[in-house]
Amino acid sequence: MKRFPIFGWLIIVLGILYFFTPLVGTLEWSLRIVSRDSFSLNAYTNVLMSERFQRTFGFSFIAALATIVVSVLLVAPTAYWVHLKLPRLRPWVEFVTLLTFVVPAIVLVFGIVRVYSRPPFSLMETEWGTNFLVIMGYTALSLPYTYRAVDTGLRAIDVRTLTEAAQSLGAGWGTIIFRVIFPNLRVALLSGAFLTFAVVMGEFTISNFILPGIVSFGPYMVNLNQTRPYEAAAVAIISFGLTWTSIGVIQLLGRGAPGQLAGTR
Amino acid sequence: MSFLELTNVRKLFGQVAAVENFNLHVERGEFVSFLGPSGCGKTTTLRMIAGFELPTDGTIRVNNKDITFQPPQKRDTGMVFQSYALFPNMTVADNVGFGLMIAKKSKAEIKQRVDEMLGIIKMFGLGNRYPYQLSGGQQQRVALARALAIRPQVLLLDEPLSALDAKIRISLRAEIRAIQRQLGITTIYVTHDQEEALSLSDRVVVMNNAKIEQVGTPFEIYNFPQTEFTAQFVGTLNTLQAQVRDAARGALVVDGQEISTAQKLDGFNAGDAVTISLRPERVAFYGELQKSNVLNVTIQNITFLGSIVRIQVRSGENIFYMDEFNNPFLALPKIGDQQQITFSREAVLVLKSGDARGKTF
Amino acid sequence: MASTTGTARRFSWEWIGVVPFFLYALLFLIIPSSFLVIGSFQNAQGGFTLDNFVGLFDETVRNSYTLSLQISLFTALAGGVFGFLMAYAAIAGGLPRFVRSFLLTFSGVASNFSGVPLASAYISTLGRQGMATILIGRQIRGEVLQNPNLGYAVAVGMVVIMSVSIIIYSWLQRKTEGWLR
Numbered sequence: 001m002k003r004f005p006i007f008g009w010l011i012i013v014l015g016i017l018y019f020f021t022p023l024v025g026t027l028e029w030s031l032r033i034v035s036r037d038s039f040s041l042n043a044y045t046n047v048l049m050s051e052r053f054q055r056t057f058g059f060s061f062i063a064a065l066a067t068i069v070v071s072v073l074l075v076a077p078t079a080y081w082v083h084l085k086l087p088r089l090r091p092w093v094e095f096v097t098l099l100t101f102v103v104p105a106i107v108l109v110f111g112i113v114r115v116y117s118r119p120p121f122s123l124m125e126t127e128w129g130t131n132f133l134v135i136m137g138y139t140a141l142s143l144p145y146t147y148r149a150v151d152t153g154l155r156a157i158d159v160r161t162l163t164e165a166a167q168s169l170g171a172g173w174g175t176i177i178f179r180v181i182f183p184n185l186r187v188a189l190l191s192g193a194f195l196t197f198a199v200v201m202g203e204f205t206i207s208n209f210i211l212p213g214i215v216s217f218g219p220y221m222v223n224l225n226q227t228r229p230y231e232a233a234a235v236a237i238i239s240f241g242l243t244w245t246s247i248g249v250i251q252l253l254g255r256g257a258p259g260q261l262a263g264t265r
Numbered sequence: 266m267s268f269l270e271l272t273n274v275r276k277l278f279g280q281v282a283a284v285e286n287f288n289l290h291v292e293r294g295e296f297v298s299f300l301g302p303s304g305c306g307k308t309t310t311l312r313m314i315a316g317f318e319l320p321t322d323g324t325i326r327v328n329n330k331d332i333t334f335q336p337p338q339k340r341d342t343g344m345v346f347q348s349y350a351l352f353p354n355m356t357v358a359d360n361v362g363f364g365l366m367i368a369k370k371s372k373a374e375i376k377q378r379v380d381e382m383l384g385i386i387k388m389f390g391l392g393n394r395y396p397y398q399l400s401g402g403q404q405q406r407v408a409l410a411r412a413l414a415i416r417p418q419v420l421l422l423d424e425p426l427s428a429l430d431a432k433i434r435i436s437l438r439a440e441i442r443a444i445q446r447q448l449g450i451t452t453i454y455v456t457h458d459q460e461e462a463l464s465l466s467d468r469v470v471v472m473n474n475a476k477i478e479q480v481g482t483p484f485e486i487y488n489f490p491q492t493e494f495t496a497q498f499v500g501t502l503n504t505l506q507a508q509v510r511d512a513a514r515g516a517l518v519v520d521g522q523e524i525s526t527a528q529k530l531d532g533f534n535a536g537d538a539v540t541i542s543l544r545p546e547r548v549a550f551y552g553e554l555q556k557s558n559v560l561n562v563t564i565q566n567i568t569f570l571g572s573i574v575r576i577q578v579r580s581g582e583n584i585f586y587m588d589e590f591n592n593p594f595l596a597l598p599k600i601g602d603q604q605q606i607t608f609s610r611e612a613v614l615v616l617k618s619g620d621a622r623g624k625t626f
Numbered sequence: 627m628a629s630t631t632g633t634a635r636r637f638s639w640e641w642i643g644v645v646p647f648f649l650y651a652l653l654f655l656i657i658p659s660s661f662l663v664i665g666s667f668q669n670a671q672g673g674f675t676l677d678n679f680v681g682l683f684d685e686t687v688r689n690s691y692t693l694s695l696q697i698s699l700f701t702a703l704a705g706g707v708f709g710f711l712m713a714y715a716a717i718a719g720g721l722p723r724f725v726r727s728f729l730l731t732f733s734g735v736a737s738n739f740s741g742v743p744l745a746s747a748y749i750s751t752l753g754r755q756g757m758a759t760i761l762i763g764r765q766i767r768g769e770v771l772q773n774p775n776l777g778y779a780v781a782v783g784m785v786v787i788m789s790v791s792i793i794i795y796s797w798l799q800r801k802t803e804g805w806l807r
Contacts, residue, residue: 010715074646074647096651101792102788103785110662165351167316169364169367169411180352180354
């Protein structure tokens with residue numbers, strides 16, 4: 001008979017308490033908008049119906065998708081190419097992706113504003129320009145996540161041999177990247193994409209400094225925190241639910257996909 | 266003009282020569298193996314034919330067309346890798362049809378050719394499987410079908426059986442040879458396994474240290490190794506140190522005892538130290554019939570190998586082996602016994618120590 | 627017979643493949659960040675000075691650095707110890723498998739559930755987000771000391787601290803990779 005693992009369970013329970021107390025507290029708080037004694041979903045309906053929520057959420061959602069596209073197209077072919085042809089550049093690429101950790105977002109956004117509010121790149125004057133800069137800033141934030149995910153994915157498959165096999169069958173670079181390499185990185189790409197999504201949805205600093213007023217979801221949440229505490233709690237719970245779903249989707253895909261392979265295993 | 270010609274091919278990685286002075290003509294439909302230890306340059310040569318490496322020097326021609334600097338996509342070669350390299354995201358049918366899809370063949374044509382290929386590799390009806398659902402042997406057969414589906418001019422196989430276990434290796438070996446004969450495709454086969462090379466090939470190219478040691482049919486390579494390396498690498502081989510006593514009559518001295526060789530000893534003088542080779546299966550215990558080439562030896566060890574019994578013997582400084590066919594009436598000596606052994610004059614080969622540089626085979 | 631034999635190595639175009647990436651890095655990471663480094667060595671008139679770095683030892687600045695470092699240090703230690711205990715419990719503690727996979731999922735969620743949502747969930751317990759960030763933001767806008775160049779220096783200081791930790795991190799990772807091999 002095996003001994004009951006008291007120590008193990010104790011730690012786990014403590015951990016669960018530690019992580020879930022604030023969550024439960026937040027959840028409870030968000031439900032008490034009408035009175036202290038009864039639960040109501042009014043905070044949620046208020047938020048979801050509010051025009052500002054929809055606008056900022058929509059903006060950040062689209063910005064997140066755009067960031068994912070830019071980041072994947074920037075990182076994945078580069079990582080693949082470096083893996084295949086230029087392994088000596090690998091430390092440099094890694095260094096660049098880690099720059100985001102070294103240079104705080106506030107520093108980065110400040111530099112971006114300075115560089116691009118004067119000729120030759122006066123991008124700060126137009127809405128198109130600021131949106132573009134925000135996406136570029138977000139991409140910088142997503143680099144380490146996307147790169148790590150793709151790199152893990154590339155290590156899990158025999159990139160060189162698969163490439164050579166496709167080449168000897170007559171495939172050009174486009175076919176190799178989009179038909180052979182990317183499909184085999186899909187779990188890695190997806191996990192990178194979801195991480196990017198989560199980062200962008202919660203991002204405050206970059207959009208706050210580049211965009212005028214409250215345009216994106218992060219500043220909206222901060223603003224809500226200061227003005228409408230119940231709704232703010234509701235938004236936090238909604239975000240948490242979204243993140244949880246994303247991670248769940250990544251894990252599900254990682255388990256089910258044939259011949260897998262990528263980083264989340 | 267041969268179908269595949271490599272002329273003075275040379276490959277440097279930095280300052281290190283991976284392949285030097287490689288000259289080879291392969292006829293249409295021929296099955297040629299590159300045999301040698303790892304790092305001898307055989308895979309690099311194969312990769313230069315496939316286009317994955319560019320030669321530092323020299324030319325490669327296929328069907329009278331210079332392909333030395335063609336990208337791999339345009340070479341019309343089919344490649345099979347040691348690690349199978351099937352596309353994990355595609356079914357067996359999609360893998361086999363990949364090259365045809367690239368060539369923009371019609372759906373119907375692709376399906377027909379894929380079915381034909383699956384028939385050839387005896388995997389008809391498994392087209393919907395994914396690679397991870399197949400055994401190693403099946404995966405490698407699919408890889409072979411994929412390489413053959415595009416009807417390449419040359420089929421290149423890079424140690425295709427090394428990752429498989431012994432039983433499958435032998436059955437797949439036979440299958441590869443049968444398919445190659447059936448399709449009549451010119452084939453280059455890289456291996457470090459001498460048994461594989463000898464049993465499959467029309468000709469074997471033995472390589473060592475970036476150079477060709479010898480090119481010949483399996484029969485020639487095994488029975489008449491020209492260099493010490495070939496003799497050592499192919500089959501079990503005894504090498505003995507000897508001196509020339511009389512070049513004109515082929516007389517040699519091993520450990521003070523005279524033996525003779527049928528080989529011409531032109532260019533040797535009495536007293537020259539030479540290395541001679543002797544296959545274990547050509548050595549026998551002394552019988553009444555044989556009057557020459559008798560050596561006194563001490564039995565050192567006896568190893569039972571199933572169909573043969575391998576006996577280690579010693580004569581002075583020379584330790585070597587002799588093989589006896591196993592049979593229930595075999596009278597085996599004991600370890601430590603003094604015995605006389607014998608072998609024919611033809612079995613004694615004097616090895617060159619030079620290389621085969623610069624020759625075209 | 628025409629000979630293509632030649633010892634000349636063909637010029638390699640392989641580097642073209644990484645141009646977009648490094649161009650992006652130059653335009654949106656390196657040039658913007660270097661602005662700051664340059665600014666930190668300038669005074670309000672644009673002349674060279676080291677005063678801004680002297681200004682780092684000003685009490686306000688020093689305090690916000692200290693606070694940020696203390697919070698980080700505490701977080702790292704607590705997270706490390708607690709994370710280790712939980713991982714150890716899940717793997718060696720004889721707990722059922724589902725606990726392990728749940729923890730894996732949850733730590734994934736928790737690590738991504740950062741930024742503003744996390745801050746608002748913990749806002750009552752942990753206080754405001756990093757003091758240094760706020761200070762830098764204000765400094766750069768010239769809100770506190772009317773001296774943006776001091777703000778640059780504060781930011782450069784932060785970059786230095788971050789670089790040191792990343793270097794130590796990389797070094798440790800390489801070392802452990804060596805052990806595991």
